[in-house]
Amino acid sequence: MEIRNINPWTWQDERSYVQAVEVKNVNSTLYCAGQAAVFPDGSSSTEDMKGQLTHAIANLEQVILAAGYEPKGIVRLNIYTTSSAALWPHFSILQEWIAKHGIRQASTLFEVKSLFETLQVELEATVVK
Structure with missing residues (x-):
């Protein structure tokens, strides 16, 4: 597999993403549904934004x-939140996780009117190997 990051600028580096990711000769691709603060019994968290x-x-x-992939294989990570303002003070948590795994992904941040039940943030990923 070959991965090439495309960054015509450098400003995105502070925000822990790349402008585009080209992937060639992929063995397999995993498309993850949005993952949020949902407990194993299916109940939604009522934690604050940091906890969620x-x-x-x-x-x-x-x-x-569980799918046999590794976080470093994430090539796309979409972030959905009900409040960018509430998410931003805790964004370093996500940035630290991205750095820990050496992830270099294309990302889009979406502020949405609502998520399921009490959820405030959801992460949707595409992972390759």
Whole structure:
């Protein structure tokens, strides 16, 4: 597999993403449904944004590992939140996780009117190997 990141600028580096990712000769691709702060029994978290973001990251990692992939294979990560303003002070949690795994992904941040039940943030990934 070959991965090439395309960045005509450098400003996105502070925000922990790349402008585009080209992937050639992929063995397999995993398309993850949005992962949020949902407990194993299916109930939605009522934690604050920080707690929900941490929980969503853990759930995403669990799905990726259960499928036999690695977080470093994430090439696209979409972030959905009900409040960018509430997410931003805790964004470093996500950035630290991205750095820990050496992830270099294309990303889009979406502020949405609502997510399911009490959820405030959801992470949707495409992973390759």
